[in-house]
Amino acid sequence: MKEEGRRKKEEEGRRRKKKEEVEIFTLFPSFHLPISPSWGGHGGTAPTNFPSPPPPLPPSPSPKIIAGVDEVGRGALFGPVVAAACILPDGVLDELVSGGVRDSKQLSAAARSRLAAKIRAVAVDCQIGAASVKEIDRMNILQASLLAMKRAIFKLNVRPDLCLVDGNQKIPNLSIEQETMVKGDSRSIQIAAASIVAKVWRDELIGRMALKYPEYDLTNNKGYGTAKHRLALELYGASVFHRVSFSPCRK
Numbered sequence: 001m002k003e004e005g006r007r008k009k010e011e012e013g014r015r016r017k018k019k020e021e022v023e024i025f026t027l028f029p030s031f032h033l034p035i036s037p038s039w040g041g042h043g044g045t046a047p048t049n050f051p052s053p054p055p056p057l058p059p060s061p062s063p064k065i066i067a068g069v070d071e072v073g074r075g076a077l078f079g080p081v082v083a084a085a086c087i088l089p090d091g092v093l094d095e096l097v098s099g100g101v102r103d104s105k106q107l108s109a110a111a112r113s114r115l116a117a118k119i120r121a122v123a124v125d126c127q128i129g130a131a132s133v134k135e136i137d138r139m140n141i142l143q144a145s146l147l148a149m150k151r152a153i154f155k156l157n158v159r160p161d162l163c164l165v166d167g168n169q170k171i172p173n174l175s176i177e178q179e180t181m182v183k184g185d186s187r188s189i190q191i192a193a194a195s196i197v198a199k200v201w202r203d204e205l206i207g208r209m210a211l212k213y214p215e216y217d218l219t220n221n222k223g224y225g226t227a228k229h230r231l232a233l234e235l236y237g238a239s240v241f242h243r244v245s246f247s248p249c250r251k
Contacts, residue, residue: 063090065124067160068190069153069171071145072104072198077233077249078216078223078242079206080130081141083148084198085156085163086190087124093189096122103185104195109203116200119193126193127155128201137245146171152194166191213239 071083088096100107101115120126129151131144139147150171153163162177166184184191203222210218215236217228225248233248242249 064161065158066190067125067153067156067163068166068184068188068192068194069149069163070166070185070191070195070198071148072195072202073223074141074145075225076223076243077225077229077246078133078213078218078239079202079209080132081136081145081148082198082202082205083129083145083152084126084194084201085129085149085152085160086119086126086194086197087156087158087160088119088190088193089122089124092122096193097189101189101192101196103192104199105185107196112196112200112203116197119197123193125156125158126197127152127157128198129153129155133241133243136243140245141243142169150174164188164191166195209241213241 065087067085067087069083069085071081073079073081096115096119099115099118100111101119104112107115129148131148131151135147136144146169149165150173153160153171153174153176160176162179163171163174164184165171165178165180168180168182170178170180181187181191185195186192206218206222210216216232216239217226220226221229223229230248233242238244238249244250
């Protein structure tokens with residue numbers, strides 16, 4: 001056991017020394033340059049006062065970690081409002097743009113599903129937050145949407161330096177710097193990515209709920225107030241997952 005501990009200490013010492021050598025070379029590369037011949041190697045006299053090494057350069061500022069945040073389902077009559085917070089590495093932004101990432105409303109369902117899988121695969125972090133129908137009815141849809149966004153941000157394992165929030169409303173009591181962006185899903189690749197991930201997640205949820213409530217045609221309308229959905233509300237009334245604070249659901 002003592003021998004093993006000694007070997008670990010020696011190995012740790014070697015690693016530390018190597019790290020220090022790398023740091024020294026980075027800060028003071030002249031330390032590893034050969035001494036000029038005039039410094040005594042060929043008859044010259046070495047200076048007695050060596051020049052002081054240059055002070056280390058200040059560290060380059062780290063790039064900001066940016067999270068795009070968007071919600072979906074705000075105008076629906078049925079189901080929760082869902083948000084996503086997405087942090088993307090800089091190296092994939094151009095690839096995602098050329099691959100078709102943009103406002104989720106401009107994409108087909110198949111394209112959204114394909115891009116959502118791609119975004120999740122390359123993202124630094126990507127999380128979902130939601131606010132329930134009861135919360136929507138209790139606090140109103142705007143506050144519930146902001147709550148869903150906040151929950152998505154809080155679930156991130158990587159803390160962002162800045163949140164780009166779709167729309168013109170800031171998220172209340174958020175300690176992280178945030179910037180609102182009207183039509184952000186058309187202007188920011190991070191927000192567009194969040195809108196795609198949130199849309200696919202919510203559509204899949206509503207698709208599962210449609211099996212229990214087939215009369216509302218949820219498979220096709222995803223909870224929004226189409227003519228067929230409104231007619232079903234008149235015929236069958238609202239389910240427990242309808243937003244009774246929305247006037248079409250009160251009939």
